Structure formats: structure tokens, C-alpha cells
Amino acid sequence: VTRLSRERLDLASASVLALLVLAGASASSNEHLLRTAGSPARLLLLVVLGGLALVTALRFRSEWRLRPWVAAGAAAFCALAFVSTGWAVLPMSTLKRDLSLAAVLVVAVLVAGSTAHSPRTTRLLLDGILVAAAVFAAGGLVLWLFDASKAVQPATTEYAARFQGLGDNPDTAPLLFAIAMPIALQRALAPGARRARALALATLLGLAAAVTASGSRGGLLAGFLSLLVVVWLAPMTLRRRAAASAAVVAALALCAWVTTVPSALPQHGTAAPALAQPHGHRGIDAESVLPLEAEIGSPWWTHKAAGVHRSLFGASSRVRALQGAIHQALGRPLLGTGFGAELFVSRYYGFHSGNPEDGYVGLLMQVGAIGLALFVAFVAICMAPALRRRALASAAVGAVAAGLLLGLSQSFFHAAGDIVFVPFWLLLLLGSQPAEST
Amino acid sequence: MSTWWQRRSVLWAAAAVVALLALIPLGRWEARRHAQNEIRGIRSVLAAIGPLDQPSLDAYRIGVGPGLDCLLYKRAANPFALEICFDGAGRVVEGYDRRGGSPRIWSLREDPSASTVQIDGARALALVKRLSQPRP
Numbered sequence: 398v399t400r401l402s403r404e405r406l407d408l409a410s411a412s413v414l415a416l417l418v419l420a421g422a423s424a425s426s427n428e429h430l431l432r433t434a435g436s437p438a439r440l441l442l443l444v445v446l447g448g449l450a451l452v453t454a455l456r457f458r459s460e461w462r463l464r465p466w467v468a469a470g471a472a473a474f475c476a477l478a479f480v481s482t483g484w485a486v487l488p489m490s491t492l493k494r495d496l497s498l499a500a501v502l503v504v505a506v507l508v509a510g511s512t513a514h515s516p517r518t519t520r521l522l523l524d525g526i527l528v529a530a531a532v533f534a535a536g537g538l539v540l541w542l543f544d545a546s547k548a549v550q551p552a553t554t555e556y557a558a559r560f561q562g563l564g565d566n567p568d569t570a571p572l573l574f575a576i577a578m579p580i581a582l583q584r585a586l587a588p589g590a591r592r593a594r595a596l597a598l599a600t601l602l603g604l605a606a607a608v609t610a611s612g613s614r615g616g617l618l619a620g621f622l623s624l625l626v627v628v629w630l631a632p633m634t635l636r637r638r639a640a641a642s643a644a645v646v647a648a649l650a651l652c653a654w655v656t657t658v659p660s661a662l663p664q665h666g667t668a669a670p671a672l673a674q675p676h677g678h679r680g681i682d683a684e685s686v687l688p689l690e691a692e693i694g695s696p697w698w699t700h701k702a703a704g705v706h707r708s709l710f711g712a713s714s715r716v717r718a719l720q721g722a723i724h725q726a727l728g729r730p731l732l733g734t735g736f737g738a739e740l741f742v743s744r745y746y747g748f749h750s751g752n753p754e755d756g757y758v759g760l761l762m763q764v765g766a767i768g769l770a771l772f773v774a775f776v777a778i779c780m781a782p783a784l785r786r787r788a789l790a791s792a793a794v795g796a797v798a799a800g801l802l803l804g805l806s807q808s809f810f811h812a813a814g815d816i817v818f819v820p821f822w823l824l825l826l827l828g829s830q831p832a833e834s835t
Numbered sequence: 836m837s838t839w840w841q842r843r844s845v846l847w848a849a850a851a852v853v854a855l856l857a858l859i860p861l862g863r864w865e866a867r868r869h870a871q872n873e874i875r876g877i878r879s880v881l882a883a884i885g886p887l888d889q890p891s892l893d894a895y896r897i898g899v900g901p902g903l904d905c906l907l908y909k910r911a912a913n914p915f916a917l918e919i920c921f922d923g924a925g926r927v928v929e930g931y932d933r934r935g936g937s938p939r940i941w942s943l944r945e946d947p948s949a950s951t952v953q954i955d956g957a958r959a960l961a962l963v964k965r966l967s968q969p970r971p
Contacts, residue, residue: 683905
């Protein structure tokens with residue numbers, strides 16, 4: 398009876414996790430109905446998952462384990478986030494972010510603790526995330542079939558047309574897909590029924606295709622490089638590992654090339670704005686000539702033709718924004734402006750975001766070098782055993798690697814509303830579990 | 836053994852709590868230091884501008900960022916050489932010096948209330964309004 402209860406609880410937890418990830422993705426959707434339903438459902442499902450995890454932990458408390466250093470790392474990072482309300486620029490906003498982080502970390506700790514001696518639980522939970530990603534990708538495909546104009550962002554002079562599926566923009570859904578790709582690969586490589594492995598491989602190909610069609614460079618890089626982590630950790634011969642790694646790199650190169658095939662709309666050599674354009678007013682409206690939100694790198698300064706040319710390796714506007722964000726962060730280098738208060742002021746030509754699009758710089762801005770060091774230490778504590786023991790759950794570690802790589806191009810470690818906020822923290826805790834959980 | 840271990844754990848936890856709480860004054864000091872640096876820069880821009888109403892005042896902005904209005908002053912051939920942005924209460928929140936090859940910016944946009952640099956808000960707003968009037 399006890400065994401059956403455990404199986405049911407695990408299955409229920411995995412199902413709720415799948416729904417939770419799907420609700421989080423829906424909350425970031427471009428479809429109004431999904432967005433409206435996703436936000437409240439996400440909170441409710443987090444509570445349900447927490448309840449199930451608590452019941453599992455209490456009922457099978459002898460099997461519940463979490464390494465003390467992992468618990469200490471989670472507690473320390475969370476505590477720093479809370480303490481940062483003491484110097485935060487926006488204390489209430491910081492407190493809300495703190496509560497979100499704490500809630501997700503508590504649930505993640507409860508869930509992960511139950512997987513210590515139960516590889517089946519880990520597998521089911523990972524499957525839950527994979528299924529959610531696959532359903533969201535399939536939903537995007539269905540939307541494209543019925544209304545392509547909603548599923549594709551039209552081409553502009555900066556960007557070629559990009560597939561966004563159900564995501565809010567083309568860079569949204571690839572975050573989730575990139576995190577799910579290593580899980581799919583691990584399921585395809587793991588021993589088991591041929592049909593299940595084929596299904597996992599098909600899912601992997603579908604996710605990779607969706608990421609490629611989105612043109613998300615960060616998603617593409619994170620998704621494929623995390624596959625290398627799975628290949629590296631998977632139990633296989635050196636020759637097979639080398640062949641699999643080569644196949645992954647070749648697939649990455651192919652997909653990267655595919656993203657360059659569609660073209661942006663032609664630019665009609667707009668001249669740099671004149672120093673002082675004549676206007677019908679007594680003074681010059683400076684915003685029409687040199688807007689503050691696009692001053693750095695503006696043609697007004699560079700005297701080059703206006704317009705931004707995007708390419709596979711071009712990242713000049715991102716680099717400018719990143720340099721500016723680091724400069725801004727160094728204004729309060731030790732402790733930042735408070736957790737969640739990513740008060741980035743965009744002043745960069747060709748950069749269209751309200752945040753620095755880098756999770757690490759984002760954390761540096763929010764909780765300073767001390768907070769960033771604590772985050773890195775926590776991640777290292779969680780992942781260190783994985784690097785020492787190859788038998789550890791490679792799917793979770795691969796997915797965490799994808800999340801950490803995504804952090805280089807997206808700022809989401811603190812953002813409860815982000816599509817991968819819950820999966821990332823949960824996977825980090827799952828990946829921290831000892832080798833028995835594979 | 837167990838008691839010793841428990842006592843050690845409690846001591847570590849207490850030390851961690853004390854260390855965390857000690858960060859609050861440090862964070863506040865850092866915020867003050869940052870604000871003082873920015874205020875110094877904003878004051879230097881104001882000093883370089885001189886009186887707000889002068890012939891070199893030739894450009895304006897309305898409602899940028901968190902609802903700031905700005906006045907821009909010409910120096911040599913640069914019509915946007917010096918700029919201050921202020922809120923409705925007359926607090927100067929940003930200062931720009933574009934007299935070099937790239938802009939130098941001092942900003943408290945993330946926390947306008949930290950600015951102690953005050954100008955005559957009504958007078959500054961009147962100047963913005965005058966500049967945004969149609970040419971006669």
C-alpha cells in the first residue's frame with residue numbers, strides 16, 4: 398500500500414509540475430486568454446505542488462535527504478534577498494520578489510529532498526517539464542497552422558521574420574525549449590522502451606526546430622551546448638561520446654546557419670540625424686533628434702547611417718548595453734539596489750529591452766558582488782558533485798547548464814514571472830541530489 | 836557529540852544572521868555614497884550651465900523616463916552640450932555633459948528622492964513650456 402501511495406504521489410507531483418510549467422509558459426504567452434489563465438493558475442499549482450511535496454516528505458521522511466550545504470546555500474541566498482529590503486530602492490517590490498523566490502525555493506527543496514533515494518521520482522519530474530515544453534511547442538505549431546500572423550513576428554529592417562509560437566516574443570518560448578532539450582536527449586539515450594526513446598528523440602528534434610525557427614541565438618547556444626553536458630555525463634564509451642558530441646556540434650552549426658537564411662527588410666540608408674533640425678517650435682525637441690533611451694551608440698554620436706544590422710555573431714548593441722549595465726552596477730558594487738530591483742536605464746541604440754538581458758549582470762545590479770558571489774557559490778555547491786560523479790542525473794544537470802547559459806543572454810534568475818524561473822530553480826535542486834537518484 | 840554538534844550549528848547560524856544583518860548598514864552606506872557621487876556630477880553640470888534662463892538654452896525634452904522634463908544648453912557647435920532633467924518637484928535627477936567625444940551622465944533616475952539638488956521647478960517648467968511653444 399505504501400509503495401502504491403508513493404507511486405501515486407510521484408505521479409501526481411509530476412503531473413502538477415507539468416501543469417505548473419505550462420501555466421508559467423502560458424502566463425508569458427501572446428494569447429490573451431492563456432495569459433489571463435496562466436498567472437493565477439501558476440500560483441495555485443505551486444501551492445498544490447508544495448502540498449504534495451510536503452505530504453511525500455512527511456509520509457516517507459526516512460527517504461527524504463538534502464545535503465546540508467545545499468540547504469545552507471539556498472537559505473543564505475534567500476536570506477540575502479530578504480535582507481536587501483533594508484537598503485532596497487523599492488522595498489515593497491523587493492519584498493514581493495523575495496517572497497516569490499522563497500516560495501519556489503521551499504517547494505523545490507521539498508520536492509528535491511524526496512528524490513534522494515528515488516530515481517523514478519526524478520525521472521517523472523523531469524518528464525513533467527519535458528511534456529510541458531513539448532505541449533507548449535505543439536501549441537505554437539497549431540497556432541501557426543491556424544493563424545500564422547500570430548505565431549510569427551514579421552520581418553523588420555532589423556530582424557528577419559521569427560517564429561514565436563505561443564510565446565510573448567520570439568525569445569520567450571526558446572528559454573523553456575532550451576531547458577527541455579537536454580532532458581529529451583537523456584531520455585532518448587537512456588535504456589528503455591524503443592518507442593519511448595523514439596518519442597524523446599522526436600521531441601528533441603521538434604524543440605530544436607522551434608528554437609531555430611525563433612532565431613533566438615541565446616536559446617540555440619544554450620540548448621545545444623547543454624546537450625554536450627548530457628553526452629559528457631551519460632554512461633557511454635569514449636568513441637560513442639566523441640561521435641555524439643560531433644553530431645551535436647554539427648547540428649548546432651546547421652541550425653545556426655538556418656537562422657541566417659531569412660532576411661530582414663532592406664534598409665533605406667537613413668542618414669544620421671542632423672545636429673539641429675529645424676522644427677516649428679522655439680526650441681529643439683531633443684527627443685526627436687537624440688532620444689535618451691538610444692543615445693549611446695546613436696548615429697548622432699557616431700556620424701554613421703542610422704539603422705541596425707543584425708547578424709549571427711553581431712552583438713554590438715548588446716555589448717554596449719552590457720557595458721552600461723556593469724557601469725551602472727558599479728555605482729553600488731557590493732550590495733546593489735535590492736533583490737528584484739533591476740533598475741536598468743536603457744540608453745543604448747539598437748537595444749530594445751528594459752533589462753540588461755544578462756542574468757549575472759542583473760544580479761550584480763540587484764544584490765551586488767556579494768549577492769552574485771553567493772549565487773555562484775550556491776550553484777557550484779549544487780553542481781559540484783555532478784562534475785565529480787558522472788552517474789548523477791545528467792538530464793537535470795544538462796538542463797541547469799542550459800539555464801546557466803541562458804542567463805548570459807536573458808535576465809531571469811530573479812524574475813518570478815519568467816517562463817523558466819520555476820523550472821530553473823527546481824532543476825538546480827534536483828541536480829544537487831546525490832548519485833543514487835539516477 | 837550530538838550536543839557539541841548542535842551547539843556548533845547554532846553558533847554558525849547565529850554568526851550568519853549577524854553577518855547578514857550587518858549588511859544593512861553597509862548597503863545603506865553604499866546607496867548614500869552612490870547618491871553623493873551622482874549629486875556631485877549633477878552639480879558640476881549645473882555649475883557649467885550657469886543661470887537656467889540664458890541665450891544658449893535651445894532644446895528641451897518633455898516627460899522622459901519617469902516623467903522628467905529636461906533643459907539643454909548649447910556650447911560651441913553642440914546644441915545638446917549640457918543637459919539637466921528634473922521632476923515635478925524641481926529635483927534635478929540627471930545631468931549630462933556632452934562637451935567631449937561621448938556623453939558623461941550622472942543619474943539618480945532609479946531613486947529620484949535621493950537627489951538633494953533643487954532648482955526652481957516652476958521657473959524650469961516655464962522655460963520648457965516656452966521652448967515647446969510654436970515659433971511666432
